[in-house]
Amino acid sequence: MSFTLGANQYGKAGIRLVSVERDGDRHFVTDFTVATALAGRLDDTHYTGDNSAVLATDTQKNTVYAFAREYGVGEPEAFGLRLARHFVKTQEPIYHARIRIEQHTWERLAPHGEPAPHSFVRSGGETRRAEVIVTEEHDVSVSSGLGDLTVLNTTNSEFHGFPRDKYTTLPETRERMLATSVEAWWDHSSEDVDWGKSYADARDALVTAFASTYSLSLQQTLFSMGSHVLRKCPSVDEIRLSLPNKHHNLVDLTPFGLDNPNQVYVAPTEPYGLIQGTVHRERELPSAGPQLW
Structure with a gap:
């Protein structure tokens, strides 16, 4: 052998x-x-x-x-x-x-x-x-990225219309808190880049898209964030995003004779949804940059 x-x-x-x-x-x-x-x-x-x-x-x-x-x-x-x-x-x-x-x-x-x-x-x-x-x-490849960028929208987020079976207990919602900790890598098509400005532009595009997107799913928000980066940063060919869903659940205060008009939440750390995806310009060859998963 x-x-x-x-x-x-x-x-x-x-x-x-x-x-x-x-x-x-x-x-x-x-x-x-x-x-x-x-x-x-x-x-x-x-x-x-x-x-x-x-x-x-x-x-x-x-x-x-x-x-x-x-x-x-x-x-x-x-x-x-x-x-x-x-x-x-x-x-x-x-x-x-x-x-x-x-x-x-x-x-x-x-x-x-x-x-x-x-x-x-x-x-x-x-x-x-x-x-x-x-x-x-x-051959040279350059990728930039960021991690642990925690962002939160207190409104303008819904989640409904998903399949239901005998194991489904999650209620549909037309109003929820949306929070995530952004992990992202994006690949450059050139070395002739003002790295500091490119990073600042990409970060600004990520947070701008998160804040301005009315979200029906975290997947929709992910695509919006990636598209904003590609739109604002011409040197970027592809961006990979990993977005954990940092859940914020309304606390049931009825045992204490109190209502809860979207004011008091509990934020469990585990388990959590994990949404991952890639947004790229139209091309034939796959990226060779660092992978998030």
Whole structure:
């Protein structure tokens, strides 16, 4: 009986990078969590333990920090492109480099109504994301994204007309709270992109669509959100969305002699509906970007 090595990659995950740019008394903080993943002609290290083609994951980590000092950090997409190209160019056995970055946001404190030059507070759970793939054939793909963007509409949402069988207990509703925590990745068709503006435009399109769509289903809202991003961001070919339905259920207050005119809710964390989908421009080939599921 014989066995064959399949697809494989290796790298360093959880590289915490915080960079401070100092413009006189005014400072700027960039906070990344970086993950590297390299693939190539690495059969020997798996079969025999020969590490002559293996760039140590510690070296990959050190490269992240050195590049932050030597070239600066900037936008996560640009930083990821620089790292991925370096690994493929300088390591002959490596033909595929994937860099994934999460950016954590810090906001300036304003203790006396004026933004402090060097004092910050960590923003909520929302994170900005980027993933870059570079191959030795000079193929490049860049995807941007975000996670944990929690949004809520207190009205303008319904859910009715769904099939009913002997196991159905959910009542139809013409008025409900709609909340979700957005996870999204979108793929770019070019590297010639103003990454900061493109991200801001995509995020604005997502929240604008969520707020302005009268929702008859979370699926309808998902398609509206994805369509808004494609409409506003010409460099984006496809967007993948994962939207957990963060249920808000009216509390029955009749045992206490009280009514509840859509005012008091309970927000259970589990179980929850999970709505996922892809919106893309008309095309023939499937996307090669990072998948949400």
